[in-house]
Amino acid sequence: MTWLVVGLLSLVVLAVAAFPFFRRPKTAPAASDPIRELRAQRQAVYRDVQGMYNDWVVGQVTEADYQRRLQEYRMQAALLLQEEQRLLDVAHRLEQEVLERRGKRGAKAARCANCSRPLATGVTRCPACGAQVAEASVG
Numbered sequence: 001m002t003w004l005v006v007g008l009l010s011l012v013v014l015a016v017a018a019f020p021f022f023r024r025p026k027t028a029p030a031a032s033d034p035i036r037e038l039r040a041q042r043q044a045v046y047r048d049v050q051g052m053y054n055d056w057v058v059g060q061v062t063e064a065d066y067q068r069r070l071q072e073y074r075m076q077a078a079l080l081l082q083e084e085q086r087l088l089d090v091a092h093r094l095e096q097e098v099l100e101r102r103g104k105r106g107a108k109a110a111r112c113a114n115c116s117r118p119l120a121t122g123v124t125r126c127p128a129c130g131a132q133v134a135e136a137s138v139g
């Protein structure tokens with residue numbers, strides 16, 4: 001009986017200890033989202049700039065070094081921002097395209113010219129009022 005309790009307890013302890021390791025993949029979705037990844041990188045650059053500024057304030061970095069590195073950081077951030085913007089543009093364009101296609105498909109889902117009820121594709125007569133379906137609204 002005691003054995004069983006000890007065994008169960010150690011299992012519970014093990015599960016609790018191992019839990020964070022199993023959870024880790026869930027908390028790192030950045031790799032699957034390049035835009036978010038770029039944003040994180042840019043924020044890291046800003047943090048570096050802040051850190052360097054703090055170093056400069058307390059005199060650990062010379063004015064010349066500060067200016068030179070600031071220039072580098074600016075370039076880095078600008079490139080990251082540019083790439084981020086480009087990806088956002090692509091994502092936006094794709095979204096737009098999907099919406100357009102969806103809209104076209106929506107337009108094809110014809111309505112009866114007589115009673116304006118929605119018609120299934122391919123029908124020649126409106127099932128509600130029996131009106132002939134116009135050629136253009138089929139398919």
Ligand SMILES: [Zn+2]
Binds near residue numbers: 117130
């Ligand atoms: Zn009809």
